[in-house]
Amino acid sequence: MDLRSYARHDLPAALVVFLVALPLCLGIALASGAPLFSGIVAGVIGGVVIGFLSGSSLSVSGPAAGLITIVSAGIATLQSYEAFLFALVLAGVFQVALGFAKGGNIGHFFPVSVIKGMLAAIGLTLILKQIPHALGRDTDFEGDESFEQPDGQNTFTEIAEAIQHPTVGAILVCLLTLAIIYGWERPALKRFAFFTRVPGALVAVLAGSVFNVLLTSVATRWAISDVSHFVSLPSTRTDSLSAFLVFPDFSVWRNPDVYVIALTLALVASLETLLSIEASDKLDPFKRHTPLNRELRAQGVGNVVSGLIGGLPLTSVIVRSSANIGAGARSKASAITHGFILLAAVIAIPHFLELIPKAALAAVLFSVGYKLTKPSLFMEMRQKGNSQLVPFIVTVVAILFTDLLIGVVIGILVALFYILRTNFQRAVVLVSTDHSYLVKFTRDVTFLNKASLRHIFNSIPNDSRVIIDGKQANFIDQDIQELLRDFSEAAINRNITVETTHINNLDWKLPRSL
Numbered sequence: 001m002d003l004r005s006y007a008r009h010d011l012p013a014a015l016v017v018f019l020v021a022l023p024l025c026l027g028i029a030l031a032s033g034a035p036l037f038s039g040i041v042a043g044v045i046g047g048v049v050i051g052f053l054s055g056s057s058l059s060v061s062g063p064a065a066g067l068i069t070i071v072s073a074g075i076a077t078l079q080s081y082e083a084f085l086f087a088l089v090l091a092g093v094f095q096v097a098l099g100f101a102k103g104g105n106i107g108h109f110f111p112v113s114v115i116k117g118m119l120a121a122i123g124l125t126l127i128l129k130q131i132p133h134a135l136g137r138d139t140d141f142e143g144d145e146s147f148e149q150p151d152g153q154n155t156f157t158e159i160a161e162a163i164q165h166p167t168v169g170a171i172l173v174c175l176l177t178l179a180i181i182y183g184w185e186r187p188a189l190k191r192f193a194f195f196t197r198v199p200g201a202l203v204a205v206l207a208g209s210v211f212n213v214l215l216t217s218v219a220t221r222w223a224i225s226d227v228s229h230f231v232s233l234p235s236t237r238t239d240s241l242s243a244f245l246v247f248p249d250f251s252v253w254r255n256p257d258v259y260v261i262a263l264t265l266a267l268v269a270s271l272e273t274l275l276s277i278e279a280s281d282k283l284d285p286f287k288r289h290t291p292l293n294r295e296l297r298a299q300g301v302g303n304v305v306s307g308l309i310g311g312l313p314l315t316s317v318i319v320r321s322s323a324n325i326g327a328g329a330r331s332k333a334s335a336i337t338h339g340f341i342l343l344a345a346v347i348a349i350p351h352f353l354e355l356i357p358k359a360a361l362a363a364v365l366f367s368v369g370y371k372l373t374k375p376s377l378f379m380e381m382r383q384k385g386n387s388q389l390v391p392f393i394v395t396v397v398a399i400l401f402t403d404l405l406i407g408v409v410i411g412i413l414v415a416l417f418y419i420l421r422t423n424f425q426r427a428v429v430l431v432s433t434d435h436s437y438l439v440k441f442t443r444d445v446t447f448l449n450k451a452s453l454r455h456i457f458n459s460i461p462n463d464s465r466v467i468i469d470g471k472q473a474n475f476i477d478q479d480i481q482e483l484l485r486d487f488s489e490a491a492i493n494r495n496i497t498v499e500t501t502h503i504n505n506l507d508w509k510l511p512r513s514l
Helices: 003-032 036-053 065-078 081-100 103-109 112-135 155-164 168-184 193-197 200-218 250-254 256-283 292-309 318-326 333-348 358-372 375-383 386-401 404-427 447-459 478-493
Strands: 060-062 315-317 428-433 436-441 465-469 497-501
Touching: 003 036, 003 060, 003 065, 003 193, 003 200, 003 318, 003 333, 003 358, 036 060, 036 292, 036 333, 060 315, 060 318, 060 333, 065 081, 065 256, 065 404, 081 103, 081 250, 081 256, 081 292, 103 256, 103 292, 112 155, 112 168, 112 256, 112 318, 112 358, 112 375, 112 386, 112 404, 168 200, 168 358, 200 358, 256 292, 256 315, 256 318, 256 404, 292 315, 315 318, 318 333, 318 358, 375 386, 386 404, 404 428, 404 447, 428 447, 436 447, 447 478, 478 497
Parallel strands: 436 465, 465 497
Antiparallel strands: 428 436
């Protein structure tokens, strides 16, 4: 490892990822109904274990908001967190097997427009979800990505509620933190080594925390006082860290629900990982490609380890990954280091961490969200035409109003429609000169091409000569043959001469053929 590059790029990035990961790990554990420390355990394993095994240079793994519903339902079904952990161990085994079976190859089939739409949607979701925290309202847990919230609100009603009941201290802390993050990136400051080696987000969060402490002394009525607005950690006052670890209950192996939950976890976690990896590779400034089957195996091992010592399920997570990339990480050393920092900080300085206002962390996530959804991205997609723009916009809107997986599936369906339509249109080409028309099949034609071919035939005027060329089509299915026959029969009444060339697999002859 290049120590100079590590100190300049990966270590600062690891500190930024730590700031992003800490509240997300705790918030997702809380929302899942799991022990609070399980989120920290998962965060550490996602960084250290998966970081070592993964072939990705920049992605970061940890507990994912997209699995909250499965986790909470699994715990309720199996009636204990220990029983759920056994299902998680099995899910990890399934993922390893999926990796060896080359199931990761499915990740190569995600359309680019959908991946970019997913990134933009996550950026917008981050911004929208952090507005209440920036205003001092913290009823929704950190890391929630769904439109409908557990508290009965949704993304927009929560913002409206927060606007009606703002906290002055939270707004001031957020503005100060944002100003430092923004100012830190100015070219004039980047000329100095200090500003290139020390992450602005870390300095900004520290400044925001110190600022609120000062407010409690000089302007009490403005200071943030509600404990729910600060990072809340599980107590670590114990002689042994093992007291916080929870172990799986292997006695539930006879329960069939365990295997259903395990398989569901494995499939959903794998899909989220593949999506995140594809998105991370798109953001990688060095354009490196992650071996997807190796990634599934790494995720599987990570979930086995997490299940064995009481952690939450893990996936590659785009929010942490994009924060890592945005902070300038160059290698997987950043992800690994953030895992060690997370563990050390929770054990060694929990009281200092609990002084961090969520408004300061909201400013960091505002910055991450903006980098994912810059206006230039929307302009770029617009310039590429409707076949790229429409799936992109649909993916963005669908994710904003549902959740990540549902939104991506909707986006893929729309992208598939455009892909199929383009292929159908290009499979049959019409060329005309005067009253002569050439209908050319550029590839195999099936019933899927009937609509476009019928439209072409209907557009040919009476008293014309038509040549149908099938040289490049190795296969013409029965539906297309039927359409050719119908057209040739109708052509007699329209005084259209129909000829064919290089069409040898018809089970009948056109009335007029070469």
